[in-house]
Amino acid sequence: xxxxxxxxxxxxxxxxxxxxxxxxxxxxxxxxxxxxxxxxxxxxxxxxxxxxxxxxxxxxxxxxxxxxxxxxxxxxxxxxxxxxxxxxxxxxxxxxxxxxxxxxxxxxxxxxxxxxxxxxxxxxxxxxxxxxxxxxxxxxxxxxxxxxxxxxxxxxxxxxxxxxxxxxxxxxxxxxxxxxxxxxxxxxxxxxxxxxxxxxxxxxxxxxxxxxxxxxxxxxxxxxxxxxxxxxxxxxxxxxxxxxxxxxxxxxxxxxxxxxxxxxxxxxxxxxxxxxxxxxxxxxxxxxxxxxxx
Numbered sequence: 001x002x003x004x005x006x007x008x009x010x011x012x013x014x015x016x017x018x019x020x021x022x023x024x025x026x027x028x029x030x031x032x033x034x035x036x037x038x039x040x041x042x043x044x045x046x047x048x049x050x051x052x053x054x055x056x057x058x059x060x061x062x063x064x065x066x067x068x069x070x071x072x073x074x075x076x077x078x079x080x081x082x083x084x085x086x087x088x089x090x091x092x093x094x095x096x097x098x099x100x101x102x103x104x105x106x107x108x109x110x111x112x113x114x115x116x117x118x119x120x121x122x123x124x125x126x127x128x129x130x131x132x133x134x135x136x137x138x139x140x141x142x143x144x145x146x147x148x149x150x151x152x153x154x155x156x157x158x159x160x161x162x163x164x165x166x167x168x169x170x171x172x173x174x175x176x177x178x179x180x181x182x183x184x185x186x187x188x189x190x191x192x193x194x195x196x197x198x199x200x201x202x203x204x205x206x207x208x209x210x211x212x213x214x215x216x217x218x219x220x221x222x223x224x225x226x227x228x229x230x231x232x233x234x235x236x237x238x239x240x241x242x243x244x245x246x247x248x249x250x251x252x253x254x255x256x257x258x259x260x261x262x263x264x265x266x267x268x269x270x271x272x273x274x275x276x277x278x279x280x281x282x283x284x285x286x287x288x289x290x291x292x293x294x
Contacts, residue, residue, distance in 0.1 A: 015164010106268030111189020191230030
């Protein structure tokens with residue numbers, strides 16, 4: 001198993017996973033839509049196929065020439081893409097690693113604390129807003145019955161510098177930029193809501209280990225530490241010489257980041273445990289202080 005196809009190859013997670021695979025002498029191909037980034041990928045030693053994850057003919061052709069597909073495009077809620085990949089892989093025994101997101105744990109707590117820690121063994125009863133994401137995860141895992149080595153990885157708040165074309169994550173830079181606009185470190189409501197987190201390189205290493213070791217139908221949560229939003233805001237104030245951290249209404253978060261970002265990305269709790277990955281795959285994340293990367 002040496003030829004790996006990555007969707008989202010120009011993105012933060014996909015690019016970093018690609019770099020880690022190249023370091024281990026895998027052949028990496030990316031599915032790309034933008035001509036302007038092709039030369040940049042080539043300079044990194046990445047092959048490319050021009051097309052969209054919603055072009056089923058291109059997708060089938062690309063999958064036919066690879067041993068595994070790692071799906072990191074911004075599509076945790078895109079059932080069409082997941083189903084198209086499964087259809088193309090059915091009966092092949094090839095590997096499919098799907099990227100979800102830990103907002104599935106969110107309870108729309110509006111900045112209130114909920115310190116319940118999820119493990120993969122605890123059945124989820126997601127809010128309506130995240131129900132489709134959980135159903136997609138289940139559908140991917142159940143594709144193991146179609147002779148697909150299906151794996152789902154659920155990252156939490158990811159931080160650190162990406163190794164591919166995209167260097168920045170989403171949540172933490174967005175919070176920093178918003179805080180700079182306001183002139184103070186910003187949290188929402190009480191800011192007591194907690195998010196698990198992990199460094200991008202630790203996450204990418206988990207993908208490589210899952211590719212090499214995971215059993216079909218495996219689900220892995222990914223974390224190596226946690227912080228509440230108020231703590232992040234206080235650190236942002238200190239490290240960017242802003243005024244002391246202050247609360248902003250959850251409605252303002254919704255206005256700025258949209259309902260999913262406002263209610264779940266910045267105001268809900270997302271707390272989990274990744275001991276399963278540590279035990280089954282021998283994953284040993286090295287970074288555990290998100291504050292150092294603000």
